[in-house]
Amino acid sequence: xxxxxxxxILGIADNSLILGQRMGELCGHGPSLETDIACTNISLDxxxxxxxxxxxxxxxxxxxRTEDDIAMLRKxxxxxxxxxxxxxNTNFAYTIGRQFLFDIYHLLYLTELQKSKDLTLSAIAKKCxxxxxxxxxxxxxxxxxxxxxxxxxxxxxxxxxxxxxVYTDELFHQTEADKVxxxxxxGVDVTKLKEEYYTRVSEILEExxxxxxxxKWFQKGGKQxxxxxxxxxxxxxxxxxxxxxxxxxx
Amino acid sequence: xxxxxxxxxxxxxxxxxxxxxPEIPVxxxxxxxxxxxxxxxxxxxxxxxxxxxxxxxxxxxxxxxxKKALEEAGYTSNIELILAPAWTTDWITQKGxxxxxxxxxxxxxxxxxxxxxxxxxxxxxxxxxxxxxxxRMVSQxxxxxxxxxxxxxxxxxxxxxxxxxx
Numbered sequence: 395x396x397x398x399x400x401x402x403i404l405g406i407a408d409n410s411l412i413l414g415q416r417m418g419e420l421c422g423h424g425p426s427l428e429t430d431i432a433c434t435n436i437s438l439d440x441x442x443x444x445x446x447x448x449x450x451x452x453x454x455x456x457x458x459r460t461e462d463d464i465a466m467l468r469k470x471x472x473x474x475x476x477x478x479x480x481x482x483n484t485n486f487a488y489t490i491g492r493q494f495l496f497d498i499y500h501l502l503y504l505t506e507l508q509k510s511k512d513l514t515l516s517a518i519a520k521k522c523x524x525x526x527x528x529x530x531x532x533x534x535x536x537x538x539x540x541x542x543x544x545x546x547x548x549x550x551x552x553x554x555x556x557x558x559x560v561y562t563d564e565l566f567h568q569t570e571a572d573k574v575x576x577x578x579x580x581g582v583d584v585t586k587l588k589e590e591y592y593t594r595v596s597e598i599l600e601e602x603x604x605x606x607x608x609x610k611w612f613q614k615g616g617k618q619x620x621x622x623x624x625x626x627x628x629x630x631x632x633x634x635x636x637x638x639x640x641x642x643x644x
Numbered sequence: 645x646x647x648x649x650x651x652x653x654x655x656x657x658x659x660x661x662x663x664x665x666p667e668i669p670v671x672x673x674x675x676x677x678x679x680x681x682x683x684x685x686x687x688x689x690x691x692x693x694x695x696x697x698x699x700x701x702x703x704x705x706x707x708x709x710x711k712k713a714l715e716e717a718g719y720t721s722n723i724e725l726i727l728a729p730a731w732t733t734d735w736i737t738q739k740g741x742x743x744x745x746x747x748x749x750x751x752x753x754x755x756x757x758x759x760x761x762x763x764x765x766x767x768x769x770x771x772x773x774x775x776x777x778x779x780r781m782v783s784q785x786x787x788x789x790x791x792x793x794x795x796x797x798x799x800x801x802x803x804x805x806x807x808x809x810x
Contacts, residue, residue, distance in 0.1 A: 428783035429783070431783065431786070431793075432783055432784060435785040436785070438697075438699035439698060442699025443698045445698070446698060517727040517728035517730070518727055520730045521730040521731075522698060524730060524732075525698060525789070528785075531763060531784060532785070535763075535784075
């Protein structure tokens with residue numbers, strides 16, 4: 395039970411950690427000061443949420459591991475984030491597209507996690523959902539602005555959505571830990587979120603004047619630790635200090 | 645633990661009121677509503693604080709500052725961070741709202757008005773400099789995650805708006 399719960403928490407938290415790192419990369423590199431600040435604020439929210447999850451996971455592990463160890467000292471194959479979260483900031487449309495496709499899922503997910511029988515997870519969800527509703531507003535707003543903007547912004551936004559679309563189906567794949575946690579009424583059944591997700595996403599895309607991708611082929615593997623080539627580079631950056639100066643403290 | 649009521653021993657209130665939010669020095673943590681419990685047992689104070697936002701970097705500092713303030717008053721303490729019930733801007737006191745406004749941060753509107761402003765561009769936030777309601781949102785995120793960036797179209801002053809969190 396404990397091991398499944400631990401893995402279940404990692405399944406939630408790794409998404410926020412990796413996406414938070416991606417958004418953090420924009421610090422000082424955002425297309426404008428306001429969006430730069432927005433992206434890094436979202437990153438900060440996600441990292442804050444990760445701390446709550448990892449502190450809980452560390453407590454469950456009970457072997458002296460800390461939240462930092464869990465965040466910094468795992469190998470690539472041990473991260474179980476979805477592939478969507480690790481996709482690079484190719485251009486601003488990709489950053490927004492990735493955030494949007496994740497935010498809609500994140501909000502639906504946390505709405506359900508609030509009902510978890512695990513009181514810590516339910517408390518974290520209730521806290522996070524307030525922040526995530528702002529993220530949804532931000533990214534949906536930008537999808538519309540870019541989609542309904544100039545010819546160039548529309549084309550770039552469409553390209554980003556088309557490219558990232560193949561990573562959306564994985565959000566709704568159940569893991570072993572999911573299955574156990576659902577029977578315990580602790581976990582969220584992601585398969586039940588799928589329909590509502592695509593409805594909401596399609597509504598915004600339509601409003602933005604963008605085409606809804608028709609691809610029926612989807613990529614998967616992140617939840618099993620099989621990642622795209624992008625994650626290794628991201629981790630090299632994220633873990634740099636701990637790898638270079640083992641056990642250093644801030 | 646699930647109550648929204650605060651439990652703070654009266655003796656401790658004047659000490660805790662002196663601790664301020666490191667990001668908004670004019671605002672006491674008591675007026676911010678982040679202290680949920682402060683119970684004195686013998687010479688030790690058990691304090692529960694709750695973060696405004698999950699990633700709020702001020703929380704560690706606030707914890708240290710509380711410890712220090714209590715120490716100076718002759719108490720030992722242990723600080724606990726709690727997440728439930730989640731903090732809401734409703735917990736900012738009237739005094740706190742006034743302090744925010746005077747500092748140049750517009751206090752949060754109610755949930756509906758907040759939505760109208762942030763999503764539909766309605767002009768309801770009053771400029772903290774000249775009081776005009778002719779203000780526009782520049783960015784949904786301001787200098788910190790809890791604020792949005794605004795500008796007054798009359799006096800041109802840029803200012804922060806403390807977003808409603810419910």
